[in-house]
Amino acid sequence: MEKIINLDEAKKLILECKNLKQLNDLRIFYLGKKSLLNQSMSKMAKLSPEERVAFGKYINTLKQDLNYLLDEQKNNLEIIELNERLQNETIDISLDGDDFSSASYGIIGGIVDEICNIGIGIGFSIAEGPEVENDHYNFEMLNLPKDHPARDMQDTFYINDNELLRSQTSPVQVRTLLSHNGEGPVKILCPGKVYRRDDDDATHSHQFMQIEGLVVDKNITMSDLKGILLLFARKMFGEKRTIRLRSSFFPFTEPSVEVDVSCYNCNGKGCNVCKNSGWIEILGAGMVHPNVLKMSGFDPKIYRGYAFGIGVERIAMLRYGIDDMRHIYSNDIRVLSQFKKER
Amino acid sequence: MRISLNWLKQYVDIDEYSPEKLAEKITIAGVEVEEIIHMASGSNLIIGFVEERIDHPDSDHLSVCKVNIGNEIIQIVCGAPNVDKNQKVIVALPGANLPAKGVIIKKGNIRNQESNGMICSLLELGVDEKYLSQEQKDGIEILGNDAPIGDKNPLAYLGLDDVIFELKPTPNRGDVLSMISFIYEVSAVLDKPIKKSLESISFNKLTKSSYLVSSETKKCQRFAVRGISNIKVKESPNWLIQVLRSCGIRSINNIVDIGNYIMILLGQPLHMYDANKLSDNKIIVKEGISGEFIALDDIKYNLDKDDLLVTSSNQLCCLAGIMGSKSTEIDNNTKNIVIESAEFSGVQLRKTSRRLQLFSEASNRFIRGIDYTRSLYALDLAAKMLEKYADAKIIEEIVTYGNYDFIPTKITLSAKKVNDVLGTNFSTFAIASVFDRLKFKFNEFDGVFVVEIPSYRNDILIEEDLIEEIIRILGFENLQETNPKISTFGGYSSIQHKRKIIRDYLVSNGIYEALSYTLESKKSIGDFCVLNENKNCEVINVLSPMTEDRMYLRQSLIPSLLRSVNYNNFRKINDIKLFEISKMYYSNLEHEHLAIAISGNINNTKWQKGKVVDFYTVKGLVTGILELLGIDANRYSFIRIENDNMYYHPGRSAYLVCGKKIFGVVGEVHPLMNNKYDIKDTIVCELDLDYIFSLKNSITKFEAPSMYPSISRDIALLVKSDVMSIELIKSIKKIGKKIVRSAEVFDIYEGQNLESGYKSIAINIVYQDKERTLKEDEVLEIHNKIIKDLEDAFNAKLRS
Structure with missing residues (x-):
């Protein structure tokens, strides 16, 4: 074929x-x-x-x-x-992608969240209260009668004879205690804005954020306070931190202490962050004064408590090395955008 | 309060501690050492004697000196104008380190003249210039005739080899504003004995007092004076000048200096009057006086009727505890004086001082509370010192008003209570050791202490105060660090949770969380305050604001955010997305608001612009938030804002309403406000979160997606420009109720080819039934009905 x-x-x-x-x-x-x-x-x-x-x-x-x-x-x-x-069809893959990036929480808002989340994990509730407060709750119920010299520690914005912009978040503690009708336990964190008559400069602000903690229960000891302070200090500044207590004075706590954390920058050896002392002051604390418990309807023979107060701006400045507090209130996008990863 | 360590050393042995270590120990125990000040410093110094001085041959201001430094005579070139022969001076020898000047002295040659050191001024040795006269600042220090030539410690000779602690005691520890009480503190903290106590004082002869004293007010419970005659006002002795200098007080004259010295030593302020200037021998403390008071500083102060005054007849001699009067001031010719040692109400003095902004060392001590058991001793010591340093001849007896007996507070405290509060295991012995160290008298039986609180510790009132003493003296390192006992459920409240949802949503969508000030300026208060139902409600201001910019409690967050937009614009940042949640104040209540401000473009990549933000950008965020919070779209609506609104663009802004309640506003900032805040096109919203948080969540009900096919129809309608698309959609849904699954606007067109005042709206309608397949003709029937209705109701024309 x-x-x-x-x-x-x-x-x-x-x-x-x-x-x-x-x-x-x-x-x-x-x-x-x-x-x-x-x-x-x-x-x-x-x-x-x-x-x-x-x-x-x-x-x-x-x-x-x-x-x-x-x-x-x-x-x-x-x-x-x-x-x-x-x-x-080749494109330039080095060009930036579309903007799906999230923004950041406020520098202060982010730290408040962080502290509250630590607290919630160990049984704290978050309590809030008015910023326009009565003198009665802001001072008198906190063992600070009118004309007490310790009132000079906080120069206050008054609105009239009785009302003021709260100078501390402690009145939230008082209101919470009162709402408990003398029955514990009470375990709260009170974050909020507070106001004092300070001129705004690198390290002062007439408005700042405070977080106070309060625990009232039977058999609370000052060692419990030291334990919780260490826990917060380590969560905030690293697990290797130690703390040091210094005797101090607040009208609403007795005994009262200032709390220093070992310097996270030099591990306590001394550097410019801690001004060569090895320690950085981070907060004030103490055992709730019996007068405060009594005025808030708790029997100090049965209940004891501890309280602590943190200045959030100070923590932010220490943690991020911010040298001027006014950056925090500028809402400068160039500032805010640096805090995206800090959740 | 400043404390000299040289002075402290005389009372307590502190030699084993460096100043830094000592400061740390005292601070940790509760009295903060705020600053450690070295009075002067320098090494390799020696006292020299200028034997000869000649002008430098090659200079019009330098001198060449031959200085005897004991075992040799050296040549030094000196530039000070006041150097001369026969002066005793401080010489820094080669190798001397002068930290204040930041130099190390070397042998040298100054314009061909050998120079083997430097003759020093006190400034060069680091002495704070506020203790130096102009002469001392301008030239070298000229030592007294008693200065030993060749002595290698000229700083000690001058009393400048001292370290000063600046103390910052807490408000409750007024006691450490006296040297004597501070010594108790240091002795307890270091557990060291007190080496010497106050000298006891007796007088050979006292003259009967020529004065009568009394108080007509409860604000002065104790008042004592002593007359002293024939004194001589002159310079104080060196040691006194040095002690005062170390405490930060400049020497004035022997009389004033003695008063200041006793105040620092004992904490008892004294006041001295020129006896010859007093109108009367009756000295009376009064209140209720109004008028003017001319003080020592020559300033007239307006009196309040609550102010305390020391009077003599009608003469106002002293604004009690704060400042003396010009009329009774001690001057260089004063011969006879009256010394006052009193106790005034701290509460009143605090009020007066604050009102007049007049604070003194004396008022500071009265405000914190003095120890009146030292008041009369202070007058004795003053008399003794005046005898010695002011040649006082006639010393009168003390005359007093009030009760000087002291009954100490007694506190009962058990060791069990101490350990219960602290969570410690301190023995009775350890606790007792604290009271011993503090020099508190006590009895102890079976672990129960009864403690007598000394007069100077007016801060100790209750058991807890003593417990604080125990732990601060024994050390906080004795406290355990107990793990938290968890007996409560922690968590956010429902409102806190909702707030967090909003913040998370906005941050995830690229909106930054802002933080601004509550206090609003005079210029901006009232702007954008549209959520306040009571439009004329008063604004709340703080009393005596610090500046006009921080005067009122804000009523809207928008001005703060617009300022932030401006701040960023000014720094060439044009794409801005900010939000803030904060409390507002109106209608006598706090209201929590959320505000968002967006300006520029969104969805940008860096190299291609996204959408220019508009009303819909922010509206989308608002509906997104409400959706997340479970508030269904049919529960609220957007309505047009008033035509004459001054803050929002009337055509491009809307209120959010639920029933009749306006709970939010979204819109473009009014062009006039753009000008006022110096910003460009910015879209904002402000929501009343209190109201939103009060709304209940809509319930989620599952509905399976229809299995039957859907039919999609597009229509384009020509309508008048002011017709709102939502009305068309509502109408479509109403008529097609059963079978219209959705109706959505997919295009809007205005402009070319269309009659002006008209727009074209394109709507997509999807027909679908849950239970069956729809027939073509039944859909057509409804569809036509819908179109007919739209044509009738809205005067719409179907476009083909």
């Missing part, structure tokens, strides 16, 4: 095709209406039945093989073309 097409030659030609147009021309040449293959089909009628079967089989195989080769090459060429196109 004569060979209509040299398959090897066809294969060679097909593989040599450089583009789809050439390949299509070849397809027409081999398999089109006018192709040898198609023309030879007309000879079929003249063949004997046996020959016709054999010839038909041959033609079919040939068609299949050609189709296979053509399709194969078409795929190859398509991939090559696609790759070329994709290469041409």
